[in-house]
Amino acid sequence: MSVSNIQQLGKVAVLFGGTSAEREISILSGTGVLEALRSRGVDAHAFDPAERDLVELKREGFARCFIALHGRHGEDGTVQGALELLGIPYTGSGVMASSVAMDKVMTKRLWLADGLPTPKYVRLAADQQSREQIRAVPDVLGLPLIVKPPREGSSIGVTKVAGYSEMQDAVALSAKYDADVLCEEFIEGEEVTCAVLGHGLDAVALPVVRIAAPAGAYDYQNKYFTDDVKYHCPSGLPEVEEKEIQRLTLAAYRTLGCRGWGRSDVMIRASDRKPFLLELNTSPGMTTHSLVPMSARAIGIAYEDLCVRVLASAALDSEGKV
Structure with a gap:
């Protein structure tokens, strides 16, 4: 953007920190964004x-x-x-899309209604967590399976369960973060992620990033605080698979009504190479280990310019850009 356009963005607040379990990561993201915007002359x-x-x-x-x-x-x-009530435009998705995308169960319901592939799941509400109900989950989903809080991110409270005897502890851990517990079919295969920039029909998918974690352990520690995870962008996937993941991600993004930017997490099943949507992040990480900047860099968009581009897309639902 030109200097005059930068000035038109006005006085900008970078919101970071907050009260969630992901506060530590938010501070890393926000500090990076703040420095990037200032380096481009943004107030x-x-x-x-x-x-x-x-x-x-x-x-x-x-x-x-x-x-x-x-x-x-x-x-x-x-x-x-x-921010809608205050009348201050903001980056990312609006109220409804943000709320739905944060809830992995609601997200799955919408995706399934639109025929989009996502792993099978069982939701254990707060009053459905008796020993018998928990023990019955593997009969439905098979083993191994994943247990996680439906309204947390960054792999917080997530357990990969290999046997019936591990279910109780996994549910107890997840329930520390969320009254509901999401049990999900485990997809054996490769994990990839795909970022999106834009709104509606103008939204575009960025190059896919393939994630190779040590022993498949793409957890909180490995995501943010080690260099043990390897990220491949270009992904090295066959072109037909890359394009299908980009297509699915755009469909998932539009189904939820997202705008501005976002990032989907996808598993590719090893047995038949079928992709499954796991979740969609409406406020993706922007740390040194984050994946949207990596994907943007692959097509020549520098971190600083990505931050300015996202900032320029700030809007309000009340402006009709939902």
């Missing part, structure tokens, strides 16, 4: 909703917000709703 300022009231955004004359919050009270539609 950007740090703003932590855990420490300051959002009303101060209006009082201090912020023209738009870059949401670098992850998880609850940041990625789930709550902050988006507050």
